[in-house]
Amino acid sequence: CAPRGSEKLRRLPVKPLHPCRIRLPRLQAGFTLVELTMVLVIVALLLGGVMAMVSAQTEQRKWKDTQSQLEAARDAILGYAIANGRLPCPAKSTSAGAEVRQASGTYINDCGALNNNPAANSYDYYGGVIAGVTYGLLPAVTLGYQPVDSQGFALDAWGNRIRYALSSTFSVSSPNTTNFTNASTLKTSGVSFLPNDLVVCASSTGILPGNSPPSCGGTANSVTNQTTVVAILYSPGKNGTSSITVAQTDEAANENRTATNDAVFVSHTPAPVGATGGEFDDQVLWITVGTLYSKLIAAGVLP
DSSP: OOOTTHHHHHHSOOOOOOOOOOOOOOOOOOOOHHHHHHHHHHHHHHHHHHHHHHHHHHHHHHHHHHHHHHHHHHHHHHHHHHHHSSOOOOEETTTTTOOOBOOSSTTTTOBSSTTOOTTTTTHHHHOEEETTEEEEEOOHHHHTOSOBOTTSOBBOTTSOBOEEEEOOOBSSOOTTOOGGGOHHHHHHHTTOOOBOSOEEESOSTTOBTTOSSOBOSSGGGBSSOTTTEEEEEEEOOTTTTTTOOTTOHHHHHHHOTTOTTTTEEEOOSOBOTTSTTOOBOOEEEEEEHHHHHHHHHHTTSOO
């Protein structure tokens, strides 16, 4: 017997049950490998452009900083001349940043070796690399110049040692003294003596080696003549000195590694690899005899 009310239960409508529909999120279409490659290439190009611009700005800043440092070195040399009545001798890589000057001997007050004629040891004045020793460096310790490296040598913005070349002869012969590094001779001679050796050329093309006095090979290649320059300062630039190749004849003339064309230096605008005379980024500055004498006269050192 069915329980009471069961008939009513059987009469109730029964709704069919449906499983719940689970809505999954629609998957997004991704980048293809080609699209990703193109994006990476574009990003690389943008970064390369930015890095090139930053590098160019950095190099330009270092160029300007080096120029300022050369000018400061020039001012320090002229200040030293006013205080001491003479120009300082160059330093060499074994002198700990001090000038190398002979205080006694036959050739008193010469730069370089004892009892040695300055004409025989031209690298003591003009620079060069002889037997592993680098000559013609700025005597930063003698001048009190900064910045310097751990050994006391003046540095440019690239971290290279600043070079310094000095006139060793003058137009009136006086074999036992060097006019510009001897205070008494300089004071006695007044402004009657002129340098007769250092020259600055527009390129190494046409330079005549071993000439006395040195020559640029003609007026078209001459920036200065032999009676103008008493001292030269220069930076070997970003590429330094260790990377100089046979093709870089303009920079090699300044480096004087084999003491060839000692008193001849080259100065012109920067040039890239492959240019005539090779890559060139040296920065050259010189002190004229007129500038030196005018400073000494103004300070009362010379009459």
